[in-house]
Amino acid sequence: MTFFLFALFCNTNYAQIKVTKSLVDSLITKLYYFEGSNDPPFFLTLLNFASLESEENTLYLSGTSIMTRYNIHEDMMIYVKGKEVLLMILRNVTPDSSFRSRLIQYDDLRFGKTLDSIKFGISAPPGLAVMRTPLTVYRIRRKLFRKNIFVITSKKYIPYLSAPKEFIPLKKFAFGGEWDEIQGWYYNSYGDLNERYYEDIKPRKKIILKMPK
Amino acid sequence: MIMNLKYDLIKIKESKRWGCISSLGGSAMIKYGANMDIGAKVAVSSAIGGTAEALGGGKFANGAVTGAYVMMFNHLMHDWHPTRTGAAKLAKGKTSATGNETSVLVYEDDSGNDYYWVSPHDPRNGKLISYWVEPPPAETSDLTLVEEFHYSVKDGPRTANGDPTLIMGSWEDWRRAFTENIRVTHHTIGLGSWYFEPTKGFTQPRTIFYYEYRGFDKKNPVMPPWKR
Numbered sequence: 001m002t003f004f005l006f007a008l009f010c011n012t013n014y015a016q017i018k019v020t021k022s023l024v025d026s027l028i029t030k031l032y033y034f035e036g037s038n039d040p041p042f043f044l045t046l047l048n049f050a051s052l053e054s055e056e057n058t059l060y061l062s063g064t065s066i067m068t069r070y071n072i073h074e075d076m077m078i079y080v081k082g083k084e085v086l087l088m089i090l091r092n093v094t095p096d097s098s099f100r101s102r103l104i105q106y107d108d109l110r111f112g113k114t115l116d117s118i119k120f121g122i123s124a125p126p127g128l129a130v131m132r133t134p135l136t137v138y139r140i141r142r143k144l145f146r147k148n149i150f151v152i153t154s155k156k157y158i159p160y161l162s163a164p165k166e167f168i169p170l171k172k173f174a175f176g177g178e179w180d181e182i183q184g185w186y187y188n189s190y191g192d193l194n195e196r197y198y199e200d201i202k203p204r205k206k207i208i209l210k211m212p213k
Numbered sequence: 214m215i216m217n218l219k220y221d222l223i224k225i226k227e228s229k230r231w232g233c234i235s236s237l238g239g240s241a242m243i244k245y246g247a248n249m250d251i252g253a254k255v256a257v258s259s260a261i262g263g264t265a266e267a268l269g270g271g272k273f274a275n276g277a278v279t280g281a282y283v284m285m286f287n288h289l290m291h292d293w294h295p296t297r298t299g300a301a302k303l304a305k306g307k308t309s310a311t312g313n314e315t316s317v318l319v320y321e322d323d324s325g326n327d328y329y330w331v332s333p334h335d336p337r338n339g340k341l342i343s344y345w346v347e348p349p350p351a352e353t354s355d356l357t358l359v360e361e362f363h364y365s366v367k368d369g370p371r372t373a374n375g376d377p378t379l380i381m382g383s384w385e386d387w388r389r390a391f392t393e394n395i396r397v398t399h400h401t402i403g404l405g406s407w408y409f410e411p412t413k414g415f416t417q418p419r420t421i422f423y424y425e426y427r428g429f430d431k432k433n434p435v436m437p438p439w440k441r
Contacts, residue, residue: 034373043372065372068441084373121441126341127383127399128369129433130376175440176433184425 016056017140019049019090021099023150025081026209027061030152031138034084041085041118042126043067046076048169050091059093059140062167064160065130069121070174078104078114085118091166132160132178134200137167143208152207158182158200292330292348300329301362305402307331308364314343316363320356328356340366341380361389362398381429382407384437387415405429 017023028034032045043065050060066072066087076087079102088103095103104110115121134156143149157163161171161180186197294300297319304315316332335344343363347353369378382399390397390409399407405422415437420430 032373033371033375043374045372045374063374065374065376067436070440123441124438125384125436125441127365127381127386127435128341128378129381129429130372130378132376136375175436177431179428179432184427187425 015142016051016094017059017142017150019059019093019095019099021096021102023211024049024079024099026211027138027140027152028081028084028086030207030209031061032063041120042128043130044085044087044120046071046087046089046169048089048091048167049093050166051093052166053092056092057141060167061138061140062135062163062169064132064135064169066170066173067121067125067128067130068174069115071170072106072115073170074106076106078111080104080114085114085120089169129176133183134158135160135163135168136204137163140209148211148213150209150211152209154203156201156203158186158197292333293352294329294331297327297329300331301364303331304362305364305400307334308366309402312340312366313338314340314363314365316343316345316361318345318347318358319360319362320348320353321359322356327359340369358393358395360396360398361393362400364400364402367401367403379404379429379433381405381433382409382418382420382435384415384435387412387418387435407435 028047044067045063046066047061047063050062051058052060072087075089077090079086079088104114136154136156138152138154140150140152143151157167159179159182161168161178165171182193182197186193186200188194294303300317304317307313307315311334313334315334315338318330318332320328320330322328330348332343332346335346337344343365345361365380367379369380371377380401381404382401386397386399386407387409390411391413394411396411397409399409403423404426405420407418407420409418410416417430417434422429
């Protein structure tokens with residue numbers, strides 16, 4: 001019995017999380033806000049899936065928004081979920097075959113064509129600046145003894161560049177950049193961190209994600 | 214002309230009741246008098262005010278100027294303003310109330326006097342765009358467009374990732390400055406201002422920001438299309 005429990009524990013808790021299409025779709029639906037009409041899209045969402053070598057049973061997910069094609073690099077792939085086009089980076093993460101087959105690699109001809117089809121980076125840029133701070137990093141772990149139930153917790157980083165490098169989707173931007181120190185609007189007139197800082201750094205509520213068996 | 218009239222009239226505070234009636238006359242006149250210039254509109258409004266004042270037993274002259282005064286403020290003042298501060302305040306108020314951008318067109322006459330036209334709402338206006346609704350041509354026949362400035366709210370739409378966006382000056386503002394050969398200024402309420410000059414090639418605008426947004430322009434310069 002003890003051996004059985006131990007085997008079950010190892011199988012569920014220490015096994016690396018397989019990044020499947022259904023898991024990715026569920027995470028995107030649960031954590032991000034695609035509201036459809038954005039024609040032509042001002043921003044593309046770049047999602048960064050990472051797992052640490054010391055913690056392979058945990059998946060980390062973070063995202064940012066990019067406005068220019070110059071911010072697209074060779075390690076990025078396109079994933080189309082319904083009508084939404086997303087960019088993805090996989091760091092030390094192994095996608096399963098169902099998910100891998102749906103990713104469009106950077107050197108694939110379809111990569112540029114997909115961006116053209118949504119007119120990304122073609123129309124005149126709008127007068128909008130993305131505030132990437134705080135950077136929200138989601139930590140995805142299996143629930144104890146459960147293979148198909150995931151517990152998602154989060155941590156927010158202010159400023160964006162203060163997060164561990166594995167979790168920063170894009171460090172250098174082709175145009176403009178991000179702060180590497182806490183922005184002025186997080187300080188009060190006495191030079192102390194203000195309420196807005198503590199409000200913005202509060203993590204999101206824990207999310208339970210139940211996947212079909 | 215507008216400025217002198219306003220300052221002459223601003224001292225007159227009496228006959229307000231009849232002034233309101235003449236203002237109704239002014240409302241009707243806007244419908245029929247769209248092609249009149251500003252002077253003609255004020256003159257017609259004055260006559261209506263004078264008639265109303267005579268009925269009330271007052272002096273015609275005072276009633277006339279009061280009628281003109283109220284008409285100026287109730288109708289013309291929605292669009293034309295004699296001072297930059299007044300026009301800016303109205304445009305800023307409209308933007309804060311509706312969330313849409315509001316433009317102010319600055320015209321100059323031969324004597325160097327400036328007149329401020331607060332562009333009425335265009336149904337296509339939104340958070341990120343304002344269409345100029347220009348004054349009737351008859352009102353600007355002897356005026357030259359010399360400047361435009363507009364106000365926007367601070368918060369733009371959130372990205373799918375949930376990141377907030379801030380509305381700032383854009384390349385389109387520079388392009389308007391270039392094509393019209395005027396200065397175009399984008400004011401974002403609570404954030405800062407972008408001053409675009411009509412330079413031959415695109416250059417980053419001069420900027421002024423609220424203290425807490427210092428460094429914003431370096432991190433978020435205005436993006437020209439070839440950088441996309």
